[in-house]
Each structure stands twice: as structure tokens, then as C-alpha cells.
Amino acid sequence: MDAYTLKPNDRIIFGTSTAFLYRCQSRDGEAEIKDDGSINFEMAIKEKADLENAEEADKKAKEKELLEAETAAKLKEITDAAEAEKQKADAEREAMKAEMEK
Numbered sequence: 327m328d329a330y331t332l333k334p335n336d337r338i339i340f341g342t343s344t345a346f347l348y349r350c351q352s353r354d355g356e357a358e359i360k361d362d363g364s365i366n367f368e369m370a371i372k373e374k375a376d377l378e379n380a381e382e383a384d385k386k387a388k389e390k391e392l393l394e395a396e397t398a399a400k401l402k403e404i405t406d407a408a409e410a411e412k413q414k415a416d417a418e419r420e421a422m423k424a425e426m427e428k
Contacts, residue, residue, distance in 0.1 A: 335359050337370040345370040 332338075334357040338346040345367050359365065 333357060335361050335365060337365070337373065339370055339374050342371075 332348045334348065334350045334353050336348045338348060347365055
């Protein structure tokens with residue numbers, strides 16, 4: 327895990343039910359969120375869930391993109407193989423036709 331320097335009003339969450347609020351009156355100007363009474367347990371847990379959901383959505387989007395790329399590659403491979411077989415069959419048919427016309 328990377329080191330992180332806490333700023334005033336940062337929320338620290340352990341597990342699913344333990345949340346702490348870091349306060350430092352002397353560094354209050356560095357706070358990203360001003361505490362007007364809105365920073366509470368529910369807000370911290372919701373914020374954590376939102377971050378986890380965003381990460382999960384990004385992961386699923388990347389997996390979907392990778393799956394679509396793999397599917398497109400396999401489809402192209404199958405299409406190319408089918409086209410090659412068709413050309414081979416057409417060539418054989420033309421050869422038989424030419425042989426029968428002799």
C-alpha cells in the first residue's frame with residue numbers, strides 16, 4: 327500500500343463499520359471538504375461504497391472491452407478461414423468444370 331499524507335477532514339475506514347475523521351485545526355485550510363456538520367458515518371460509508379462501485383464499473387468496462395476485442399479477433403479468424411475454404415472449393419469446382427468440358 328502506498329503512503330498517504332492525511333489532510334484535515336480525511337475519512338479513514340477500516341472494514342465495514344469503523345470510520346474515523348482526521349481533524350487538524352492548524353491545517354484547516356488544506357481541507358478538501360469543509361466540515362459543516364455534513365461529515366458523518368453515513369457519508370463516509372457512502373463515499374467508500376461509491377469509490378468501490380466506480381472501481382468495479384471501471385474493471386467491468388475493461389473486461390468487456392477485452393472480451394469484445396477477443397471476440398472480434400476470433401470472428402475475423404473464422405470469417406477468413408471460411409472465405410479461404412470457399413475460394414478453395416470454387417477453385418476445385420472450376421477445375422472439375424474445365425476438366426469435364428474437355
